[in-house]
Amino acid sequence: MRAPRSFTVFVGLYLLFLYAPVMLLPIFAFNDSAVIAFPLKGFTFGWFAGLANESTLFVALKNSLIVAVSSAVLSTCLGVLAARAAARYEFFGKKPIMSFLMLPLVLPEIIVGVSLLIVLVQLGLDLNVWTVILGHVLVCMPFSIAILLSAFNNMDRFLEEASLDLGATRRETFFRVILPLVMPGLMSSLLIGFTISLDEFIIAFFLTGTEPTLPVYIWSQLRFPSKLPGVMALGFIMLILSLVLLTAGEYFRNKSAALAAHENKQ
Amino acid sequence: MQNFPGLFSSMAMMFDRESRAGLKLVSTPFGFSLLLLAAPLLMMLLLSFWTQDYLVLDRTLTLDNYREIGSHPVYALLLKRSLTISLIVTLVTVLLAFPMAYYISFYGGKRKALWLFLITIPFWTSYLLRIFLWKIILGYNGVLNSTLQGLSIIDEPLTFILYNANAVVIALAHAWAPFAILPIFVALEKIDRSLLEAARDLGDGAVRRFFRVTLPLAMPGIVAAALIIFIPTIGDYVTPKLVGGTDGLMIANMIQVQFSKANNAPLGAALAVTAMIVVGLFALTFVLLNRRWLRRQA
Numbered sequence: 001m002r003a004p005r006s007f008t009v010f011v012g013l014y015l016l017f018l019y020a021p022v023m024l025l026p027i028f029a030f031n032d033s034a035v036i037a038f039p040l041k042g043f044t045f046g047w048f049a050g051l052a053n054e055s056t057l058f059v060a061l062k063n064s065l066i067v068a069v070s071s072a073v074l075s076t077c078l079g080v081l082a083a084r085a086a087a088r089y090e091f092f093g094k095k096p097i098m099s100f101l102m103l104p105l106v107l108p109e110i111i112v113g114v115s116l117l118i119v120l121v122q123l124g125l126d127l128n129v130w131t132v133i134l135g136h137v138l139v140c141m142p143f144s145i146a147i148l149l150s151a152f153n154n155m156d157r158f159l160e161e162a163s164l165d166l167g168a169t170r171r172e173t174f175f176r177v178i179l180p181l182v183m184p185g186l187m188s189s190l191l192i193g194f195t196i197s198l199d200e201f202i203i204a205f206f207l208t209g210t211e212p213t214l215p216v217y218i219w220s221q222l223r224f225p226s227k228l229p230g231v232m233a234l235g236f237i238m239l240i241l242s243l244v245l246l247t248a249g250e251y252f253r254n255k256s257a258a259l260a261a262h263e264n265k266q
Numbered sequence: 267m268q269n270f271p272g273l274f275s276s277m278a279m280m281f282d283r284e285s286r287a288g289l290k291l292v293s294t295p296f297g298f299s300l301l302l303l304a305a306p307l308l309m310m311l312l313l314s315f316w317t318q319d320y321l322v323l324d325r326t327l328t329l330d331n332y333r334e335i336g337s338h339p340v341y342a343l344l345l346k347r348s349l350t351i352s353l354i355v356t357l358v359t360v361l362l363a364f365p366m367a368y369y370i371s372f373y374g375g376k377r378k379a380l381w382l383f384l385i386t387i388p389f390w391t392s393y394l395l396r397i398f399l400w401k402i403i404l405g406y407n408g409v410l411n412s413t414l415q416g417l418s419i420i421d422e423p424l425t426f427i428l429y430n431a432n433a434v435v436i437a438l439a440h441a442w443a444p445f446a447i448l449p450i451f452v453a454l455e456k457i458d459r460s461l462l463e464a465a466r467d468l469g470d471g472a473v474r475r476f477f478r479v480t481l482p483l484a485m486p487g488i489v490a491a492a493l494i495i496f497i498p499t500i501g502d503y504v505t506p507k508l509v510g511g512t513d514g515l516m517i518a519n520m521i522q523v524q525f526s527k528a529n530n531a532p533l534g535a536a537l538a539v540t541a542m543i544v545v546g547l548f549a550l551t552f553v554l555l556n557r558r559w560l561r562r563q564a
Contacts, residue, residue: 003373011369014362015384018443021399022388024409028402036402038412078295089288097296103303106493108501108545110518114525114538115306118313121531134302141295199393201504206525218394222508235395242390250383 022239028229029236036228047233054230060217063129064198067213071136072193078137079144079189084178086145087152098145105142112138113206120207127209135203140193147192147253151185184252191249195242214238314536320529331536341520341537345544348516351431352499352545355438356492362439363446363491364484370447371454382451386444393441397508400437404428404509429511437505446491453487454480482563489556493549500545517541 003011032042051057085091086098104112116135120127159181163173179186201215208216218234221227315327335341370381388396403409404427411423427433457480465475503518510516517537524534 082295085288085291091285091288108498110501115310119306
């Protein structure tokens with residue numbers, strides 16, 4: 001079936017709208033001018049080289065990596081527990097509990113950030129990367145649960161029962177049969193969590209204290225016009241890295257789906 | 267016959283054991299969320315009934331913050347503007363996303379996954395930079411104005427597209443696009459294509475078929491998209507701050523100011539609670555109205 005011509009034109013224009021900001025990123029990252037404006041001047045790698053001298057950038061990058069890795073791991077661990085419970089067992093209050101865990105998905109991030117800030121201030125705790133991690137685990141967890149829930153649901157229940165019948169303990173079954181089967185979902189959850197945390201700004205802005213994450217660093221740089229081309233170069237690097245990670249995540253997800261389809265056929 | 271009571275009790279026991287196993291598993295993530303989401307939200311509610319005079323926190327319960335919000339028109343103005351912007355963003359995003367999702371679902375053929383990947387690529391750029399780049403596109407000497415002038419479509423640069431509410435709507439309609447396209451696409455995929463054929467065979471034209479079959483069946487996706495966009499948009503303060511100018515500031519900017527420069531966290535908390543209640547009421551009304559509409563269709 002072919003789409004009507006006007007429909008195709010709309011889709012083209014809409015894609016142009018979606019890609020407009022991203023297309024500018026490489027253009028200004030390589031543009032040899034301190035001003036972010038047209039007409040373009042010349043081609044340069046200078047802005048990328050300049051990033052090497054920004055020592056605060058590397059501090060922020062280190063903080064961001066600590067936050068993103070910890071958030072991804074913690075949210076995946078909690079996600080495994082919740083998704084396994086929801087996929088395998090019927091329990092009291094299942095629906096309200098699972099809805100509550102998914103709540104951060106529709107809660108404005110400023111509410112999550114501010115309410116956590118209030119508690120931390122009232123308890124007299126210092127703000128640092130760990131407070132950011134707590135907030136990020138909250139917002140990553142719904143994504144982990146959604147991904148892992150489909151992984152656990154796709155898993156063949158008979159393999160688990162066979163393992164138990166053949167004399168493996170519950171613990172052995174979980175670590176040696178179930179976990180390997182949901183491994184692609186696990187990887188996909190880790191990657192999505194990492195990517196979300198790496199880009200999250202609003203919660204980090206409230207909870208970061210004196211240890212900025214990368215987006216908080218970028219926010220501080222946006223005020224200085226002279227820093228902008230460097231920020232464009234940084235943004236371009238981050239875009240490429242995100243794409244590599246997501247392609248990897250997509251690969252694992254497809255593998256998980258293919259594995260499930262293969263098992264169902266047998 | 268004597269086996270029956272035994273069977274029932276063992277079934278109940280099994281259910282109990284199963285129920286306990288499930289609760290045991292879910293208790294860690296649930297506890298985490300209770301401690302770090304439910305408790306802080308309650309704490310925020312409590313704080314909104316306290317008052318703060320610069321550095322001294324007064325823990326007597328009072329409605330002063332809510333009275334302050336009621337008596338200064340600036341808060342009502344910001345809240346009204348935030349709601350209006352969020353509603354328009356939701357409407358614009360869903361209206362633009364629906365044809366896109368429809369195109370992928372009905373004309374995507376074997377390349378649906380590729381199409382979806384294509385749609386999400388732009389959104390893995392840093393959120394801050396994406397909003398910032400809109401400033402470059404919409405500015406006085408921006409990409410859009412220079413292109414339109416270069417093509418002699420306009421003589422003077424357009425000024426109504428940056429540092430006001432319009433810019434906020436454009437940037438947000440962009441930022442939330444995948445969150446609308448994906449749920450609508452999923453809903454469209456679920457539609458049994460034979461229903462559409464049946465409607466055609468029974469003599470329904472394309473338009474009638476769309477409004478009587480496709481749209482009602484796609485409604486769950488549209489509602490999900492609308493809620494996923496409408497509620498969080500109220501809480502955005504990056505977009506208004508970067509591209510909104512003074513006329514485009516929203517309630518979240520005021521909340522942020524109370525927690526930083528103004529140093530009045532209780533008032534900030536009261537503003538956050540007020541905003542959440544208003545948004546919640548709007549969302550609830552929307553869901554109920556939609557349910558009534560669907561029932562009338564059926």
